[in-house]
Amino acid sequence: CVVSSSCKNEYFDRPPKSQITVDNFYQNAEQVNASTLLLYSAPWFGYSGKGGWSITEMSGGNGRTYSADIINFQDFSVTGTNFEISAVWNSLYIEVAQANAIINNLPTKVPASVDGAVVNNALGEARLWRALAYFHLVRVFGAVPIIENTFDYVADYQVPRHQVTDVYKFIVNDLKFAEANCYAKTRSGVSPSNAKVSSGSASALLAKVYLYMQDYANALAEANKVINSGEFKLYGIDVPGKSFADLFLTANNNNEESVVALQWAGNGGYGRGNPFQAAVAYNSQITGTGDGYGQMAPTFDLQDKFDPNDLRRKATYMLPGDKYPEINQAAGGYTLPADANSQGTHAQVKKYVVGTPADNGGTGGAQSSANNTYLMRYAELFLIKAEAIMAGAKTSADPEALAAINTIRRRAGLGNLAVIDRTGFVTNPTYVAGSNKRGEHWATVYRDDLLDERRREFAFENDYFYDLMRLDGYNKTSHPIALQIIKQQDKGTSDSQTPPNRYGNGYLTNITDASFVFPIPATETAADPKLNEAPVPYVFK
Amino acid sequence: QNGSTVVKGTITDEKGVTLPGVTISVKNAQISVISNIDGNYTITVPATGKVLTFSFIGMERQEVSINGRGVINITLKSSTTSLNDVNVVAIGYGTQRKQDVNGAISSVKAADIANIPQVSVDQLLQGKAAGVTITQNSGGPGSATSVHIRGITSLTLSNEPLYIIDGVPVSGDANNRTTSGRSQQLSGNNGETGVSPLSFLNPSDIESIDVLKDASATAIYGSRASNGVIIITTKKGKAGNFRVGYDGYYGIQQQGTQLPMLNLKQYAKLQNALADVIGISRRGEFANPELLGEGTNWQDEIFKTAAQQSHQLSFSGAKDNTDYYISTGFVNQDGTVLGNDYKRYNVRANINSQVKSWFKVGGTMAGSYSFQNTSLSNNTGIIYTALLSAPDQVVYNADGTFAGPQADQVGGQNNPVQQALRITNNLARYNFNGGLYADIKILKDLTLRSEGNGDLNFSAAKLFRPTYNNGPRFVNLTASLQEYNSNSVYWTWKEYLTYTHTFAKKHYLQATAGHELININYKDNSAGVQSFLSNDLQSLSLGDAKTATLGEYIGPTDVLESAFARAIYTYNDRYSLTATFRSDRSSKFAQGHxxxxxxxxxxxxxxxxxxxxxxxxxxxxxxxxRLGYGQTGNQAVPNYLYGSALNAVVTGQGTGFGIDKIANPNLTWETAIQKNLGLDFSLFNNRIDASVDFWKKSSKNFLFQAALPAFLVGQTAEYSGTGVISPPYVNGGELKANGFDISITSRNIVSKNFKWNTSIVFSHYANKVASLYTGVPFISQNVTTSFLALPVTRTQVGTSVGEFYGYKVKDLFRTPEQLRNAPIQFGRPMQTGSGGTYLGDIQYEDLNNDGKIDANDQTFLGNPNPKFTYGITNNFSYKSLDLSIFLNGSYGAKIFNVLNYQIAGLGSLYQNQVAYVASFWAPSNPTSNVPRPVAGDNPNLLNSDRFIESGSFLRIQNVTLGFTLPSSLAKKIKVERLRFYASGQNLYVFTPYKGLDPEIGSVNQNVFLTNVDLGRFPIPRTIVFGVNASF
Structure with a gap:
């Protein structure tokens, strides 16, 4: 090949050698099945790193910090230049972009030789994950741009935000597609085959989304569909010999209670493993990998919500003297030292804190552990069911609703409720004017059995602030109840007496209605100033 | 013989060394003799003989009229050295006499860059060639340098020139953009990883450097030429006796300036104040700050005086139609920052032989090995950590172990000394660069050159994070190792014909036509493992296999096939025309493009x-x-942009696949169009030589990577970019640039004993975006620093590339009245605490006068491009003494001091701050301009003009004082030349900039992040003592 004219064109065709090209992929069922795996993991890293739990737990009042990188979430002063807010936005939109790629590629690239059901299942998975990403986006940022195909905007990305109600409609459409097209499953045991989402996973998410939309009839119907299907099982109730604490061990990844979970690669290195314990574990003796920064610790407010007999307490947060035989097994277990007090509340996070690589089958590394992160657990369906039955009522003694919530309470070792009380603010019987003491500080207290149960059950599982957000209704910009609840939360610190005297310095005045929507990153509004404008309706395709 | 005469004489070279083997012939007669061992000759000249010619390989041929003389002593001049101005310039695929050159070419000769203690060639060019802007991106040993010829041409592609080293093309892109986009180096801290692609070359081996600036000169390199071309020619053996040369120096380097950080007393006061602001109790040990001492000065701990040395030995000569140059060199540069050093060993052999009168062969072989330690890299690395480390923290505990912050000190820094000393992060690079050629004289005026070249690179990077106990807060029980090996194989094969003829005495023609094939292969693999039993043996085989990770990248072979032609026609030494044409076919684009x-x-x-x-x-x-016009291209884009592929990603369910990019099957060449008007002249009997060039650049089908917002393709989140879809590369938009380059050399004093020369180079350039790709209103570029992700620059139609963008500071809120009357800022109520706006906060200007401060109140805040850059060299010599003073400067650039977010942000407990912020605004300190402390991110930290500073500087770049042994003495000790010198590099910088060093460069050579200071390694001050000797 000396002169151009004699060169065959092929000489200049040089595709990559260590990557499969899009046109060579999706050629058989295995490849189609593998095409969705990424959606279950790495794109969620930025959300899971710090931003996600800073929003749900710190803004929600379950956690507190001194750490400058996330302190603004605790006092509602986040700006658009906040690194973690960028991480949340960027991460969720990575998920949307990769899901879109699958949704748009599969119909054109898969040959007819591949069973249509396989393709539809993968499409269903991709749409479920896209829906989940948008469900997170709409709860954090409110109105956001809906993107179905990146290519539509490459030449002009001055895209407006779309109205919140349309984002929800978009989510419901995707989840309905997933419900209709993903495989149905019955789960048993801890198994990798439980990792992938099913039609039942989509139904479960639909139940939750409908609940947010206050479409109680559909929420109940979907919750019942899931519960009656028998696809999932509750640890400690349907699966004997297992407890609430077992749900959060790496060994029990993909158990029967797992509805949707992130599938971290423990040996994948930074960005591919679970980053949670690195940030919140009290110290590096727990993690064994140099991380463990104790950046967030439980607030007194959260601690006050737990009955000492609640079996979930020790699995949710550590108190000085608590011993965890599963952590640092090489040293005979880990006991939280008496002076552990990384955030001034004499307690540290336990949920999702799983210990050293050796404690977890040799997998996991610095800032990357191998335990799954639940995006939904079967237990939530029971609480959704109860809430959907009540449909906004202040109290209920509906036997089905009671059965549902009491199932969850029973597993936690708590007594049955006879009435579910969601009265709201009631006079505080122990109010003492001027007191800083627990239970005496506020003239009113908020009474809501369902909200409290959800808070205890899902503390540190990235949910509580979203629950507070929806208390005042669907798509509301005014949040009088949630505002008051948050203002009354004790997010303060204490001294080192036994028991500690609380400083009562955690009560917030900063929070406003606007605090329930986080700012879109300044880097994004800089690139697309239309994001600063009022949202518009979405034209559904 | 009848009428014949005998002529005798001695032939010497310029240094008076006698030359044996010179051919002396009588013009137009078949008579010739050769000079004897002492350089003497005797020739019998017939009556018809009027002229003698003297020729010798490596020397300029001379013709001398006999005019009846019987003795003719001749001094032959070297044909390649620069001892006078009639020299030869490399123009690509050939050479040309400098006086005939039609394009804009700056030449730098060996003497201009000798004795400057720099490791890499690119650094040496600083201030030496007009129109070339050079900034060291880091003062760290072995780090990358940005070389921009006439400013920047491209937005997202590399702006580094193409280097041609003895015919072997080497890309200046430190980031391997065209192959894998990966650097050879690893970083322990998400820092910069670029390495100098030229550092394998020993500057002492360089004979000359020709910088081809305008397109009429560079277009012969076609699609790779739009950033200019730098042709580097290494030394050849010279006629004369066998020569041994030694060049060496030894010296020390030290950090010139320190930032004034808080001492312990001041730090304690600040911590108390911050505790009050954040609402926690003050630390007991800080109850009375006045009782405290100075504390640890962490800059003293990480900066050190470091040795630097370089030795080079060369052997050269020419005999029997063969010349040779063999050299070996060694450089050892210890870093002034703890944990950094650089070593290089290299060898070179250049051989040329005129085998037959019609056949010449030659070859170059160069090999080098370098080894670099960078425990924590530039930007957010060790300097950053040291500056933030608290003065109440100590380096070592009483028992000698490393110390660290207390368990609950969230925000405290891990011990930088321990990290610098214990983290292993090294890079070994191996390079083989060489080629062979044959010149075949087909006809008298027609020569075929056939040439094959190769550039082979192998590099091995290793990052080992040991277990440590910097307790109580920082303890690591699990050591980890990452290894990353990459190699690239690059070969070219070219054939070209050159025809040279002078018609009718006045019409000179040189025509060249040829074909070239370039083939580039790139491959890398990475592996990691953790859980080692010991920190001492750092091998992949010793970790826990269960934790192993693997990755491999095999780049698509990159093929470039070209045909080129050039004709140079000169009439009567007065009028000259050059025309070149090149066609390139590249595998980077889809068929048809x-x-x-x-x-x-x-x-x-x-x-x-x-x-x-x-x-x-x-x-x-x-x-x-001179007038020039040309079109060139830039193809420094990654391969296979015309299709999408899948990136394999390890997940909990096995290997997952993510789309890698948005493909653009229509992607094609960009064309840069450049015009040049030049004027060369000398004044007052050549006492002053000057060259002035005005130029204009523009481009069509501008090739760049679209900057899409995250909501379309995702973006790096929490430092992880896994799954992010790369935006497409597109053709579109136009960048316009213009400028002028001036170089002046003046021989101020030329007396027998005292000489004084001054050379000045002066460059000005400006660029402006004329249009951007459809749908792209502007390009916004971000930096992340600790807990902030900030847009810092914006590039749009009408602006320069990478202009700083943000808010304008009006003042601080000093009185309640101001607060009440001012526009609401970012919707924040008037209240204390970090969610509100209060006294001591920054008041921004309401630029659009809409009665509120929001994102619409941002504007352009400054240009990172200098208005002009200059270099002034003064050379003095008095008898045996010589003195050279070289000043280098830049005027008018602005710097975005991002480091100040960290060290002046007042945002976090347990972190040290720069001293002046301790006097922040408080009711008791009403005149301060430093805003009140607020925890975490807050509007005071927005991208605003309070972080923008002047980047002008004048650096005393080099002062060298030398003493050369007088030749009479030298001869006695059998030495040809012996010179001793002392040289000081970077002696002082005059600058208003408050950071460590105003020469920032671009973050990873990204032009949108030019002059963004993230805490880069400052350039050290170096003083060396050296010897130049030849025997």
Missing amino acids: QTGYFPSFGASWRLSEEPFFQNLKSVADNVKI
């Missing part, structure tokens, strides 16, 4: 040769006007 065509024209007129000019010659001479 692969071939690009790049024509150019140049013309010159030597006014001073015209009859009417003769009377002016005593005032001005060598006056030449």
Whole structure:
């Protein structure tokens, strides 16, 4: 090949050698099945790193910090230049972009030789994950741009935000597609085959989304569909010999209670493993990998919500003297030292804190552990069911609703409720004017059995602030109840007496209605100033 | 014989060394002799003989009229050295006499860059060639340098020139953008990882550097030439005796400046104040700050005085039609920052032989090995950590173990000394660079050159994070190791014909036509493992196999096939025309878009040769006007952009696949169009030589990577970019640039004993975006620093590339009245605490006068591009003494001091701050301009002009004082030349900039992040003592 004219064109065709090209992929069922795996993991890293739990737990009042990188979430002063807010936005939109790629590629690239059901299942998975990403986006940022195909905007990305109600409609459409097209499953045991989402996973998410939309009839119907299907099982109730604490061990990844979970690669290195314990574990003796920064610790407010007999307490947060035989097994277990007090509340996070690589089958590394992160657990369906039955009522003694919530309470070792009380603010019987003491500080207290149960059950599982957000209704910009609840939360610190005297310095005045929507990153509004404008309706395709 | 005479004489070279083997012949007669061992000759000249010619390989041929003389002693001049101005310039695929050049070419000779203690060639060019802007991106040993010829041409592609080293093309892109986009180096801290692609070359081996600036000169390199071309020619053996040369120096380097950080007393006061602001109790040990001492000065702990040395030994000569140059060198540069050092060993052999009168062969072989330690890299690395480390923290505990912050000190820094000393992060690079050629004289005027070149690189990077106990807060029980090996194989094969003929004495023609094939392969693999039983043996085989990770990248082979032609026509030494044409076909684009065509024209007129000019010659001479026009391309884009592929990602369910990019099957060449008007002249009997060039660049089908917002393709989140879809590369938009380059050399004093020369280079450039790709209103570029992700620059139509963008500070809120009357800022109520706006906060200007401060109140805040750069060199010599003073400067650039977010942000407990912020605004300190402390992110930290500073500087770049042994003495000790010198590099910087060093460069050579200071390694001050000797 000396002169151009004699060169065959092929000489200049040089595709990559260590990557499969899009046109060579999706050629058989295995490849189609593998095409969705990424959606279950790495794109969620930025959300899971710090931003996600800073929003749900710190803004929600379950956690507190001194750490400058996330302190603004605790006092509602986040700006658009906040690194973690960028991480949340960027991460969720990575998920949307990769899901879109699958949704748009599969119909054109898969040959007819591949069973249509396989393709539809993968499409269903991709749409479920896209829906989940948008469900997170709409709860954090409110109105956001809906993107179905990146290519539509490459030449002009001055895209407006779309109205919140349309984002929800978009989510419901995707989840309905997933419900209709993903495989149905019955789960048993801890198994990798439980990792992938099913039609039942989509139904479960639909139940939750409908609940947010206050479409109680559909929420109940979907919750019942899931519960009656028998696809999932509750640890400690349907699966004997297992407890609430077992749900959060790496060994029990993909158990029967797992509805949707992130599938971290423990040996994948930074960005591919679970980053949670690195940030919140009290110290590096727990993690064994140099991380463990104790950046967030439980607030007194959260601690006050737990009955000492609640079996979930020790699995949710550590108190000085608590011993965890599963952590640092090489040293005979880990006991939280008496002076552990990384955030001034004499307690540290336990949920999702799983210990050293050796404690977890040799997998996991610095800032990357191998335990799954639940995006939904079967237990939530029971609480959704109860809430959907009540449909906004202040109290209920509906036997089905009671059965549902009491199932969850029973597993936690708590007594049955006879009435579910969601009265709201009631006079505080122990109010003492001027007191800083627990239970005496506020003239009113908020009474809501369902909200409290959800808070205890899902503390540190990235949910509580979203629950507070929806208390005042669907798509509301005014949040009088949630505002008051948050203002009354004790997010303060204490001294080192036994028991500690609380400083009562955690009560917030900063929070406003606007605090329930986080700012879109300044880097994004800089690139697309239309994001600063009022949202518009979405034209559904 | 009848009428014949005998002529005798001695032949020497310029240094007076006698030359044996010189051919002396009588012109137009078949008579010739060869000079003997002492350089003497005797020739019998027939009556018809009028002229003798003297020829010798490596020397300029001379013709001398006999005029009846019987003794003719001749000094032959080297044909390649630069001892006078009649020299040869490399123009690509050939050479040309400098006076005939039609394009804009700056030449730097060995002597200009000798004795400057720099490791890499690119750094040496600083201030030496007009139109070339060089900034060291880091003062760290072995780090990458940005070389921009006439500013920048491209937005997202590399702006580094193409280097041609003895015919072997080497890309200046430190980030391997065209192959894998990966650097050879690893970083322990998400820092910069670029390495100098030129650092394998020993500067002492360089004979000359020719910088081809305008397109009429560079277009012969077609699609790779739009950033200019730098042709580096290494030394050849010279006629004369066998010569041994030694060049060496030894010296020390030290950090010139320190930032004034808080001492312990001041720090304690600040911590108390911050505790009050954040609402926690003050620390007991800080109850009375006045009782405290100075505390740890962490800058003292990480900066150190470091040795630097370089030795080079060369052997050269020419005999029997063969010349050779063999050299070996060693450089050892210890870093002034703990944990950094650089070593290099290299060898080179250049051999050329005129085997037959019609056949010449030659070859170059160069090999090098370098080894670099960078425990924590530039930007957010060790300097950053040291500056933030608290003065109440100590380096070592009483028992000698490393110390660290207390368990609950969230925000405290891990011990930088421990990290610098214990983290292993090294890079070994191996390079083989060489080629062979044959020149075949087919006809008298027609020569074929056949040449094959190769550039082989192998590099091995290793990052080992040991277990440590910097307790109580920082303890690591699990050591981890990452290894990353990459190799690239690059070969070219070219054939070209050159025809040279002078018709009718006045019409000179040189025509060249050829074909070239370039083939680039790139491959890397990475592996990691953790859980080691010991920190001492750092091998992949010793970790826990269960934790192993693997990755491999095999780049698509990159093929470039080209045909090129050039014709140079000169009439009567007065008028000259050059035309070049090149076509390139590249595998980077899809079929149908692969071939690009790049024509150019140049013309010159030597006014001073015209009859009417003769009377002016005593005032001005060598006056030449040059005009050039050319089109060049830039193909420094990654491969396979025309299709999408899948990136494999490890997940909990096995290997997952993510789309890698948005493909653009229509992607094709960009064409840069450049025009040049140049004027060369000398004044007052050549006492002053000057060259002025005005130029304009523009481009069509501009090739760049679209900057899409995250909501379309995702973006790096929490430092992880896994799954992010790369935006497409597109053709579109236009960048316009213009400027002028001036170089002046003046021989101020030329007396027998005392000489004084001054050279000045001065460059100005400005660029402006004329249009951007459809739908792209502007390009916004971000930096992340600790807990902030900030847009810092914006590039749009009408602006320069990478202009700083943000808010304007009006003042602080000093009184309640101001607060009440001012526009609401970012919707924040008037209240204390970090969610509100309060006294001591920054008041921004309401630029759009809408009564509120929001994102719409941002504007352009400054340009990172200098208005001009300059270099001034003064050379003095008095008898055996020589003194050179070289000043280098830049004027008018702005710097975005991002480091101040960290060290002046007042945002976090347990972190040290720069001293002046301790006097922050408080009711008791009402005149301060430092805003009140607020925890975490807050509007005071927005991208605003309070972080923008002047980046002008004047650096005393080099002062060298030398002493050369007088030749009479030298001869006695059998030495040809012996010189001793002392040289000081970077002696002082005059600058208003408050950071460590105003020369920032671009973050990873990204032009949108030019002059963004993230805490880069400052350039050290170096003083060396050296010897140049030849025997």
